[in-house]
Amino acid sequence: MASSQHVLLSPAELAYLHASLSLTPPIRPDGRSPTQFRPLVAETGILPGTNGSARICFADGTEAIVGVKAEVERTRTRHDFPSLDESAEDDDDLDDNQNDVVKGDNDWVEMTVEIPGYRDDDAGTVFLSAMLSEALLADGEFTKRLWINQRFHWKLYLDILLISPPLSYPLPLLSLTTHLALLAARLPRLKSEGDEDPLFDDDWAAAPYLYPRPSEKGSKATAPAPAARPPVTLLVMAVGNNIIFDPSKEELAVADVALAVSVGESSSSTTSTTSSKPTAMDIDTEETKGHNLRLLSVRTIDPPSRLTPPGIPNASNSAYGANAGAKDTEKKKQQQEQARTAESEAVEGVWKAPRGGAKTLVMATMVQKVLEKGGVADEVLDALDGVDLN
Amino acid sequence: MADRRRINGPVGTTNPPIYDDAPEKQSEGVKVARSRPANVIRRMYLKTGVTPSASGSAYLEIESSGNGGSGLKLSCSVHGPRALPRSTPFSPHIILSTHVKFAPFATKQRRGYIRDPIERDLGTHLETALRGSIIADRWPKSGVDIIISIVEGEQDRETSKAQGIEAWDTMNALSGCITVASAALADAGIDCVDTVAGGVAALVQDAGDDAAPSIVVDPIPSEHEKVLAACCIAYLPTRQEVTNLWFKGDLPASDMDVYTQLIEKGIQASKSANRVLVDCLNETVG
Numbered sequence: 001m002a003s004s005q006h007v008l009l010s011p012a013e014l015a016y017l018h019a020s021l022s023l024t025p026p027i028r029p030d031g032r033s034p035t036q037f038r039p040l041v042a043e044t045g046i047l048p049g050t051n052g053s054a055r056i057c058f059a060d061g062t063e064a065i066v067g068v069k070a071e072v073e074r075t076r077t078r079h080d081f082p083s084l085d086e087s088a089e090d091d092d093d094l095d096d097n098q099n100d101v102v103k104g105d106n107d108w109v110e111m112t113v114e115i116p117g118y119r120d121d122d123a124g125t126v127f128l129s130a131m132l133s134e135a136l137l138a139d140g141e142f143t144k145r146l147w148i149n150q151r152f153h154w155k156l157y158l159d160i161l162l163i164s165p166p167l168s169y170p171l172p173l174l175s176l177t178t179h180l181a182l183l184a185a186r187l188p189r190l191k192s193e194g195d196e197d198p199l200f201d202d203d204w205a206a207a208p209y210l211y212p213r214p215s216e217k218g219s220k221a222t223a224p225a226p227a228a229r230p231p232v233t234l235l236v237m238a239v240g241n242n243i244i245f246d247p248s249k250e251e252l253a254v255a256d257v258a259l260a261v262s263v264g265e266s267s268s269s270t271t272s273t274t275s276s277k278p279t280a281m282d283i284d285t286e287e288t289k290g291h292n293l294r295l296l297s298v299r300t301i302d303p304p305s306r307l308t309p310p311g312i313p314n315a316s317n318s319a320y321g322a323n324a325g326a327k328d329t330e331k332k333k334q335q336q337e338q339a340r341t342a343e344s345e346a347v348e349g350v351w352k353a354p355r356g357g358a359k360t361l362v363m364a365t366m367v368q369k370v371l372e373k374g375g376v377a378d379e380v381l382d383a384l385d386g387v388d389l390n
Numbered sequence: 391m392a393d394r395r396r397i398n399g400p401v402g403t404t405n406p407p408i409y410d411d412a413p414e415k416q417s418e419g420v421k422v423a424r425s426r427p428a429n430v431i432r433r434m435y436l437k438t439g440v441t442p443s444a445s446g447s448a449y450l451e452i453e454s455s456g457n458g459g460s461g462l463k464l465s466c467s468v469h470g471p472r473a474l475p476r477s478t479p480f481s482p483h484i485i486l487s488t489h490v491k492f493a494p495f496a497t498k499q500r501r502g503y504i505r506d507p508i509e510r511d512l513g514t515h516l517e518t519a520l521r522g523s524i525i526a527d528r529w530p531k532s533g534v535d536i537i538i539s540i541v542e543g544e545q546d547r548e549t550s551k552a553q554g555i556e557a558w559d560t561m562n563a564l565s566g567c568i569t570v571a572s573a574a575l576a577d578a579g580i581d582c583v584d585t586v587a588g589g590v591a592a593l594v595q596d597a598g599d600d601a602a603p604s605i606v607v608d609p610i611p612s613e614h615e616k617v618l619a620a621c622c623i624a625y626l627p628t629r630q631e632v633t634n635l636w637f638k639g640d641l642p643a644s645d646m647d648v649y650t651q652l653i654e655k656g657i658q659a660s661k662s663a664n665r666v667l668v669d670c671l672n673e674t675v676g
Contacts, residue, residue, distance in 0.1 A: 076405065106557070123517075126510040139640040259635070263643070293643035298621075300635045302518040309482040310527055353483070356583050357522040357624070357631035360657065364650055371643040 007253040007304055011311030015351035018254040022240035029250055035369075035376050037246045042176070042387045044184035052185025052210070056177040060248065063164045064173050066181035068210075072148065072198060073108075073155040104143020104153075109133065111158040113174065115166055128171060131299055132160070132178060135231040135262030138296035142230075145210055149195045154187060168249040169301070171260055175233035176384070182230040184389045185210040231264040231296050232380055236366045237303065238358065243366050245376050255303040257358035261370045262297040263377040291381050293371055306353050313347040423596070424606065424613040429655065431589070431608035431662045432461075436570070436670040438577040441467045446578025450570040452544070452562075462562060463542040466570040468578040470534035483526035484580075485533040488517045490567055496543040512564055515634060519568045519624035520575065522633030523586040534580065538567050544610075558592070558611040561622040561636065565590045568624045568634070569663050576671050584626040586633055587667050589659025591652050592620035593639065605651055607659035619648075623656035627664050632657070 009017070020027040026034055039059045047053035050067040057063040113129040114120060136142055146154040158181070160174050186207040188200035201207070211229060237247045237255035244251060252258060314320040346352055370377050426432070432453045441447035444467035454461035471484055478485075490512040492501045505513075520536065544559050565588030572586045592609035595601060595616045603618055611617050619639020625632055641649055 121505075121510065123510055123514045126507050127514040130507060130511040134638060138638060264640075295637070295641045295643055295649060296639070298635060298637035299515075300518050300633070302514075302521055306521055306526065307481070307483055353527065355522075355525060356629050357626055357633035359630070360632055360653060363632060363635060364653065367649065368646060371646065377643075 007249065007308065009250065009253055009308070011309055011351040014254050014305075014308055015311060015349055017250060018239060018351065019349070021244065021251065021254060022242055024242065026239065026242045026244060028244070030248065034242060034244045035379070037172075037380070037383075038248070040173075040176070042180060042384075044180050044387065044389050051187060052181050052183075054177050054180035054184060056173060056180065058168075058173055060167055061164055062162065062167050062170060062173055064170065064177040065161045065163055066174075066177045067159050067161075068181050068185040069157045069159070070146075070154045070185075070187055071157070072152055075105075075151055075153050102144050102147045104140065104145075104147060106137050106143060108143050108146045108153055109137065109156045109158065111136075111160065113160045113162075115162045115170065117165060128174065129160070131171070131233060131260055131262070131297070132175060133158075135175075135233055135264070135296045136178075136182075138231070138262070139264060139266075139294065148190060148198050151195050152198050158182075168247075169235060169252055169258075171233060171301075172235045172246055175231075175262075176380075179230045179232050179384060180387055180389075183209075183211055183384075229265045229381065231262045232377065232384070233260050233262040233297075234370055234376060234380065235260055235301070236370060238362050238366055241362065243362075243369050245369075253304050253308060255305050256354050257362065257366075258301040258303045259363065259366050260297075260299045260301055261295070261367055261377075263370060264294045264296045265291050265381060266294055291378050293377055295367070295371060298367060300358075303354070308351070308353050310352045311350040313350045315347070424610070426608075428604060428606045429658060431659050432610075434569075434663070434666055436573055436666055438573050438670060438674050440465065444469055444574075444578075446574045446576070446580070448570045448573035448577060450566055450573070452566060454544075460542045460545060462540070462544045462566050464538060464540055464563075464566050464570045466536065466538045466567075466574040468534060468536050468571075468574045468580070470578070471529045471532040471580060472534070474531055474533050480531065482530050484524065484529035486517055486521055486524070486526075487533065487535050488513045488520065488571070489535070489537045490516060490540070490563075491538070492540045492543055496540050498545050508560060512560065512567060515564050515622075515636060516567050516571060519586060519588070519634035520571055522624070522631070523572065523582045523584060523626060524575070525581040525583060528581050534578075536571050536574070538571060540567075557638075558609070558617050558620055561590050561592075561620050561638070562608070562610075564588060564622050564636065565624075565659075565663070569667055573667055573670060577674070584628045585664060585667050585671070586624050586626055587660050587664035588622060588624050589656050589661070589663055590620060590622045591655035591659055593618045593641075593648060593652055605648075605655050607655050607662075619652065621652050621656045623653065623660050625657050625660035625664070627661055 017029065041057040042054065044054045046055050046065070047067050051070045052068040053066060055063065055065045111129050111133040112120065113125050113132070115125055118125050146156055148154060158178060160178060162170050162174065186209050189206045189208060190198060191201050192199040235246060235258065237244050237252060237258040239254060239256055247255065247258070369375055434453065435451040436448060438448045440449045446468035448466050450464045452462040474481065474485065489505070490509050491505055492509060494501050494503065516536070516538070540563060544562055568586060568588030575582060576585060589607065590609060591605060591607045593603050593605050594609055594614040595603045595618060597615045609617065609620065619637065619641050621635065621637040623632055624634035
């Protein structure tokens with residue numbers, strides 16, 4: 001499994017790492033602050049044969065490529081869709097109707113994750129792709145973008161390739177690369193109207209973006225879906241009460257709990273339209289500045305720390321005379337009891353794989369740190385704004 | 391040259407005719423609304439020791455909804471702990487492997503014999519939930535297999551053809567899997583810090599325009615107009631810790647209170663399931 005790959009650290013090293021990460025403020029091995037991300041190189045539009053593509057390279061040498069390909073597919077008619085003749089009857093309110101009719105299906109998106117050295121049906125790989133597609137499909141708005149007319153839709157293939165060996169848990173890398181590829185993705189401009197067989201414009205320069213840019217007002221008006229940007233999945237871990245973002249492999253090896261938090265953003269203009277939706281009851285406060293974040297999914301990730309080898313305290317180590325001279329049974333019994341407490345109680349400076357789960361308070365704080373105003377998700381989205389989309 | 395001796399079907403695919411009567415029935419309000427209070431889970435039946443050949447096993451059945459659908463029926467068997475084969479590298483802990491499989495006939499859509507991504511994903515969630523509760527370092531160099539077959543999935547005859555409901559059903563399935571696996575682990579005598587149980591809570595919107603969204607535990611998606619968000623939680627009651635959290639939905643970031651409440655309700659559902667689990671285990675011992 002991708003998250004629990006073997007970490008070659010001794011119990012003593014793990015104990016040291018755990019102690020330094022649980023200080024206030026935590027001291028990370030690479031000197032970053034708790035919320036700081038690793039530096040990365042990003043570019044988009046690297047694959048001319050795709051509808052959108054991106055590449056991100058992290059400073060630790062992990063690198064991922066994502067290609068987005070779209071195909072036109074015939075929509076299977078379902079009987080719970082409004083029937084065709086119904087909308088044809090009142091041609092004059094067709095425009096009003098059209099927005100209601102736009103429907104998406106989760107089958108229209110197919111995501112594959114390829115990680116070198118792992119089978120594609122490996123549990124970790126499946127988990128990664130389930131997590132990424134879950135975030136993308138969570139609000140149900142994304143698939144509406146793929147709607148062409150009542151008879152046809154786009155089928156979107158998202159192929160995520162990790163081209164370096166997985167040196168750290170690749171989730172943030174894959175998620176950021178997918179985000180950029182979707183932002184850069186364009187679909188040919190539709191020339192046909194209504195429910196005709198779709199006919200597209202040859203001019204690639206006229207192709208609208210899948211996620212319209214805020215500057216392109218014209219295309220935004222026709223776009224049915226409100227979500228302004230694809231989701232981003234962030235990896236957060238906690239050691240003691242310290243919350244640490246974008247952990248490296250070594251840091252993850254001592255995590256008490258690790259969470260993957262997916263955050264989306266809906267454009268501020270749509271808050272007024274969705275106010276009929278009950279969840280938007282207190283978004284009336286207009287936020288023109290900053291991002292309008294939405295929480296899409298949270299998943300616990302099995303931290304590899306549970307699989308690390310434990311250290312042995314001196315009290316129960318025979319090399320330090322733990323069992324020496326235990327001739328009489330009385331003494332032996334006492335020592336066994338001591339060994340039992342040593343097994344269950346933490347000894348200062350001796351590494352022990354974490355047992356049990358995480359406190360709810362710590363988990364809630366982790367999610368809150370991601371979502372709060374000016375928090376990490378805001379920062380990441382701002383940083384991604386700086387990537388040149390060509 | 392076409393084959394003229396036989397009457398061939400048309401080239402290409404055709405859709406079977408579907409008669410258009412079901413949606414009208416739905417609009418008439420045939421749907422059964424939730425009759426339980428918002429914070430009460432469905433009744434469940436749990437029994438351990440159902441598979442004699444396994445070292446531990448359990449069977450869980452959850453009451454079906456009022457819409458004439460099927461309830462959830464799960465059977466879990468635990469094999470092990472047993473020694474790992476010589477070829478595997480040394481492990482200081484017990485190695486868990488979890489298999490969750492829907493029976494081919496468990497859901498409306500037939501499932502194949504090979505596990506599909508949803509089943510693998512459920513298996514990973516289950517592994518995370520259980521690994522937190524097992525005291526893994528008491529069994530070095532050994533492995534345990536936890537196999538769950540979902541004999542009958544939770545699906546309503548009327549409404550499962552509507553879209554997006556299956557996605558929410560997986561959460562209910564996962565919470566059942568966690569509870570039944572925990573019972574089977576206890577039956578196998580594998581040391582755990584506590585019995586872990588699964589609970590689901592959802593933010594739902596009921597029919598009616600002005601109805602405010604409310605939080606219910608153990609939701610049946612077909613009983614509500616729309617499920618806005620849901621979470622599945624695996625909780626250790628005596629340690630007050632969460633071993634697995636799976637949240638899915640669409641919540642504005644300004645609504646952190648709703649998120650916190652949802653988690654709390656999930657924990658409450660998990661505690662209720664745990665009571666059943668503990669009663670069942672006590673019965674076996676006593």
